[in-house]
Amino acid sequence: MKKFTWGTGIFLFLVLFLAGSAVFIIFASRQTVNLVHKDYYEKGVDYSEEIKVKERSKEFLNALDIQTTNESLLVNIAPEVAAKIDSGSMYLYRPSDSKEDITLTLEEPTSQVSFRKSELKNGRYILKFTWYNKGVKYQIQRPVNVQ
Template sequence: MNWGTKAALGLATFMTFIIVLGVFMFNSKDDALVETDYYEKGINYDQDYNRKEQVRTDHAEPVIATGQETLVLNFKESAKGTIKLMRTSDKSLDRMVPFETDSASRVVIPSASLKKGSWRVIINWQSNEKAYLYEQEISIN
């Protein structure tokens, strides 16, 4: 086999590889990086930014503690809102939890049903007629 044949076979193999990857990419339906409500999030970006800045202005960052069987969120004042638990590796495990703080201004969420690993916690709440938004990465062991 001379060098021309080897070069042609190498080029054909590379082209086949690229075509197979292209077909696989177009037939893949599950893409965790694509948001389903992309435009709504873009329109509401200013509101989200203002709520995040309100957390910094009021020093209202909740303290998140992960335990063996619970996830505890401690707020500075009584609050009511929603907690979105997002699994960074699998969108199907995401959860939305409505909450209202107890008399000690805390929320306790059972974490036994949550898969171990990295999670993003997005807390959207209201306290004293002010709106807040806070995000944090946590690890559940």
């Protein structure tokens, strides 16, 4: 019987360490990465403009009324805001899975927008309503839970 020497111990330690590292690298490379934004740098550069848009939009925070029915998610826009929309968009952002995000473009003034529940998964969304009035940008964000 051969004696267990310190050289054998070091060799076994290195083999186990490298095998563990390889398993971790394979595990980490198979994980999906969901980023909030694909263009973080551009968002950071425009952050001061985003602050101005939020300040400008504070007076319209109660302009949205969100209702859920069996078939759809209805977003009612206050008439005084709906009349001033030159163009805009509604963006349903799902923090847990960016593949489930939905964007609707508003080409004309409208007071109601609906999202079909068949397109939505149950869970938390963030509704971002962005619109322009005479070239000035406004934006409202609201959390939405879909059941």
